[in-house]
Amino acid sequence: MKLLKPKASSLQPKQLPMKSIAIITAHPDDETLWAGGTILNNPTWQCFVVSLCRKSDNDRAPKFYNALKMLNAEGIMGDLDDSPEQNPINDNVIENTILNLLPPKHYNLVITHNPLGEYTRHIRHEETGSAVIRLCNLGKISTNELWTFAYTDNSKQYHPMPIRNANIFNKLTKRIWLKKLSIITDIYGFKADSWEAQTTPKEEAFWKI
DSSP: OGGGOOOSOOOOOSSOOSOEEEEEESSTTHHHHHHHHHHHHOTTOEEEEEEEEOTTOTTHHHHHHHHHHHHTOEEEEEEEOOOTTOOOOOHHHHHHHHHHHSOSSEEEEEEEOOTTOSSTTOHHHHHHHHHHHHHHHTTSSEEEEEEEEOEEOTTTTSSOEEOTTSSEEEEOOHHHHHHHHHIIIIISOOOTTSHHHHHOOSEEEEEEO
């Protein structure tokens, strides 16, 4: 896919200057699993997190907002279908949902799912990443930079792992990783032996689009 050709490899410093950041994900907990350490490592970032699903989930929705407090971020939720059947959603519906939820402003950085997903497979992740890239290319989301999560499970051969040759690859300190893990287990309530807790990466990786 032409849009996914990475730029030259670069390393992200532990802390970047104050920036306006949009993180657009399919589900509450995606922001923590795939980028939580990066958010925690950059406390001066002004982060706004969009979760396209689960607004009406009486269990998950409050946990999302509690997680944002731990991440020192703001955010909002949508209510796209997230049933186990994973029926595809029309591109226009997803794009309009994103534009209705995301504050209309210029962002220094937008982070979202890779259109190939982070594991095999979740259609909402793939649809979300593709929609955000389209909106950025069309100028409907204004940003200086666009990153996508860079993880793979190699067709379910293991829990999702960061791609080491991605443009940005950061090893989290033990303190940051434990705080990230605590959001997954203590706030979102996933048990220690759950897929989510066992997946929680100790490194985070991103493609720069």
